[in-house]
Amino acid sequence: MIKINKLKKNYENKKIFNDFNMNIEPNSITCILGPSGVGKTTLFNIISGLTDFESGEIEGIDKKDISYLFQEPRLIPWLSVYENIEIILKNVYLEKKRRQVINYYLKIVDLEDCANQKPKELSGGMKQRLSIARTFAYPSTLLLMDEPFQGLDIKLKNIIIESFLKLWKEDNRTVIFITHDIDEALKIADQIYIIQDKPVKISQVEHIVDDHSSRDIFSSKYLKIREKITKILSD
Amino acid sequence: MKISTIKNNQNRIVGILLWLILWQLAYWIINEDIYFPSPISVASSMLSLILNYDSYIIIASTTLRVLISFSISAVLGISLGYICGINKKVYEIFEPLIIIVRSTPIISIIIIAIIWFKTSNVPIFTGVLMCFPIIFSNMLEGIKNTDRKLLEMCKLYNVKRLEIFKKVYFKSSLPYLSAGFSTALGISWKVIAAAEALSFPKYGIGTMLIDSKNFLQVSNLLAWTVIIIILSYLFEFFSKKLFSRIEG
Numbered sequence: 001m002i003k004i005n006k007l008k009k010n011y012e013n014k015k016i017f018n019d020f021n022m023n024i025e026p027n028s029i030t031c032i033l034g035p036s037g038v039g040k041t042t043l044f045n046i047i048s049g050l051t052d053f054e055s056g057e058i059e060g061i062d063k064k065d066i067s068y069l070f071q072e073p074r075l076i077p078w079l080s081v082y083e084n085i086e087i088i089l090k091n092v093y094l095e096k097k098r099r100q101v102i103n104y105y106l107k108i109v110d111l112e113d114c115a116n117q118k119p120k121e122l123s124g125g126m127k128q129r130l131s132i133a134r135t136f137a138y139p140s141t142l143l144l145m146d147e148p149f150q151g152l153d154i155k156l157k158n159i160i161i162e163s164f165l166k167l168w169k170e171d172n173r174t175v176i177f178i179t180h181d182i183d184e185a186l187k188i189a190d191q192i193y194i195i196q197d198k199p200v201k202i203s204q205v206e207h208i209v210d211d212h213s214s215r216d217i218f219s220s221k222y223l224k225i226r227e228k229i230t231k232i233l234s235d
Numbered sequence: 236m237k238i239s240t241i242k243n244n245q246n247r248i249v250g251i252l253l254w255l256i257l258w259q260l261a262y263w264i265i266n267e268d269i270y271f272p273s274p275i276s277v278a279s280s281m282l283s284l285i286l287n288y289d290s291y292i293i294i295a296s297t298t299l300r301v302l303i304s305f306s307i308s309a310v311l312g313i314s315l316g317y318i319c320g321i322n323k324k325v326y327e328i329f330e331p332l333i334i335i336v337r338s339t340p341i342i343s344i345i346i347i348a349i350i351w352f353k354t355s356n357v358p359i360f361t362g363v364l365m366c367f368p369i370i371f372s373n374m375l376e377g378i379k380n381t382d383r384k385l386l387e388m389c390k391l392y393n394v395k396r397l398e399i400f401k402k403v404y405f406k407s408s409l410p411y412l413s414a415g416f417s418t419a420l421g422i423s424w425k426v427i428a429a430a431e432a433l434s435f436p437k438y439g440i441g442t443m444l445i446d447s448k449n450f451l452q453v454s455n456l457l458a459w460t461v462i463i464i465i466l467s468y469l470f471e472f473f474s475k476k477l478f479s480r481i482e483g
Contacts, residue, residue, distance in 0.1 A: 048391055064393055074388045078406045078483060087402055088392035138392055 001026060002142070002174065007056035009039075009046060016042055017053070018199035024060075029168065029175040031189030033182065035233065039200045040178040044068070044144045047176070067140040069148045073131035075119040081106070082115040085134045092139060105133040108170075109163045125156040129163055136167045145177040149184055161187060165212050182226050186217040194232050203232050272454035280458035294462065296438035297358075297431065301423050301470070304362025308419060311363070312370025313412070317404060319371075320378025337368045345430050357434035358427040358441070365426045366419040373415025377408025406482075413478035417471050424467040 002024035009017040016039045024030050032040050045051035049063045075084050085102045093101060106112045109129040119127055128148065135143060148164075149157045165188070168175065179185055185192050192206040206225055208215075216222065255274050262273040272280075284290045319326035344364050348357040381404055389399045431441025440459050447456035 050387055050391065066391065068388070068391050070384070070388065072384070074384050076385055076403060076406075079402065083402075087389070087394055087398060090398060091393055091395055 002058070002060040002176075004047075005057040005059065007046070007058070008054040009042060009051075009056075010054060011042070015199040017046075017056075020056070020200055022193065022202065024174065024176060025191060026060075026174050027172045028190040029177060029188055031185040031192045032176065032178050032195055033185050033192050033229065033233075034180065034195040034200075036180055038195060039198065040195070041071070041146055043200070044146050044176070044178060047142075048144055061142060065141050067135040067138045067143045069131060069135040069143065069145040071146045071148070071150060073119070073127040075127060075130060077119055080116050080118060081111055081122070081130055084119070084130060085137050088134060088138050101137055105137040105167070108136075108167055109133040125152060125160060128152065128160055132160065132164055132167065136171075141173055143173055143175045145175060147178055147180070149179070149181070157184075164188070182229050183217055185229075186222050186225065187215060188212070192229070194229060196233070204229070269451060270453060272457060276454040277457045277461065280452075280454040281461060284455075284458055284462070293438045293440060293443055294466070296355075296436070297427060297440040298466065300355075300358045300362065300427050300431075300439070301420075301466075304359045304427065305366060305420065305423050307359075307363045308366035308370050308423075309416070312367050312415070312419075313374050316371045316374025316408075317378055317400065320375050320381075320404075326375070333368050333371060336364055339364075341365065341426060341429065342433075345433050348430070349434050354434045355436040355439075358430035358436070358439065361430040362423050362427045366423050369419040369422065370412070370415045373411040373418075374408055377411035378404055380411070381407040409478060409482050413475065413482075416474045416478065420470045420474055421467055424463050424470070428463055 004020060004022040004024075007017045007020040008015070032043065034040055042051060046053045047058060047061060048066050048068055076087065079087065082102055085105065086098060089098045089101060092098075103112060103115075106115060109132060111126060111130055111133065114122065114126065119130070122130065132148065135145075149160055152160060161184070177185075177188060186208070189206075190208060192204075192208070193202050194204040194206070195201065196203050206229070208225075217226075258274050262268075262271055265271045268276065315329060319329055341361070345357065345361050348360040352360055385403055385407075386399070389403060394402075428439075428441040428444065431439035432445045433441075435442055435445065440463055443459050444456055447453070447459065
């Protein structure tokens with residue numbers, strides 16, 4: 001269990017987090033849903049160690065054991081698709097194992113034929129898939145995903161969500177995932193934390209028990225959850 | 236693309252011919268061969284230099300000095316530029332030194348070097364002091380302009396420092412380094428010839444320039460000058476080729 005206890009973080013004299021508490025279930029997908037600018041990315045940066053915080057405790061996380069799927073793919077332009085994954089694994093696996101891991105993840109996201117291409121030769125969706133493959137290829141126990149499907153058209157978004165779920169089912173690692181898209185949250189999350197205001201507070205926690213493959217987010221059950229979340233966010 | 240390249244080359248050849256004709260016309264008007272030689276007499280001086288074995292020793296000596304001073308400048312400039320780029324405190328320590336070196340007149344550096352070093356090493360020292368700040372500044376600029384988001388990603392995945400230097404910082408600095416190398420190489424030939432002319436080593440193009448002046452062999456002086464221009468151009472050309480190959 002990952003526990004965030006009494007987290008305090010200020011930015012430009014404003015309290016972003018003040019005694020913020022949150023528990024994350026291991027081996028599940030937790031979604032943090034909230035309006036833009038509320039502090040979701042700041043929370044990720046704190047968890048991953050990229051940003052300092054004033055006080056509080058974060059338990060159950062080893063900083064060296066985190067993968068981060070950023071909002072933008074953050075691919076190194078002059079490295080090939082293969083090398084973009086290889087650079088983060090050089091420190092982790094020996095060459096033979098590394099090659100196996102990279103090829104395995106490239107295959108899952110349908111990019112094995114593009115291994116030698118440079119990011120500029122890939123489409124937006126392919127870049128995002130590569131970024132997802134890189135995130136999963138790193139042997140972490142916690143995966144942070146910051147609005148990874150933002151700006152993609154519906155068809156592409158569904159393909160990438162499928163790729164993501166396919167990868168996730170392989171190892172069931174703990175995922176925390178930020179979005180402000182309710183549909184995305186309903187499709188992917190096992191629990192949804194709705195956060196609002198400054199300092200940030202949790203307004204509601206929704207648990208979804210259905211398996212990902214059997215979810216019909218346009219069924220009446222999900223429409224009710226969507227309405228509830230929309231109401232909370234509009235209040 | 237090919238047509239435009241041919242046309243550009245044609246224009247260049249026409250340009251060179253035009254300036255040579257103007258030079259010849261000026262020669263006819265001035266009519267003082269001893270002060271203002273014709274392009275033909277410069278070409279004939281060049282030919283006799285090319286046919287003379289000693290010229291190659293002289294050219295090799297100056298080229299070696301350029302290579303040594305440039306290599307030292309490159310190693311120092313790249314490594315210090317990198318360290319200063321990632322560490323503000325180190326940059327603040329080195330900044331005054333760089334400003335002083337950059338602002339010091341070249342003649343002062345040459346005279347100081349004449350006092351401190353053997354004559355054959357004066358041009359190397361001068362070359363380093365002139366080229367190092369250029370490569371340093373360009374490397375520093377490259378490091379400062381490296382995409383922070385990529386660095387953050389590498390930090391998060393615990394990528395080793397050497398790997399970050401090779402795969403992120405260095406590659407991202409290449410366009411800046413390429414420009415710095417071109418400028419520094421151009422300056423290097425000029426500075427080293429000037430330092431040779433003042434320090435007078437046994438072999439050196441600068442020494443030959445002063446010799447030509449002392450014996451009033453202006454066509455020889457211009458022939459050596461043309462050799463410097465050609466060598467400087469060739470070095471810049473190969474440097475650009477090298478960088479475009481590394482950049483892929």
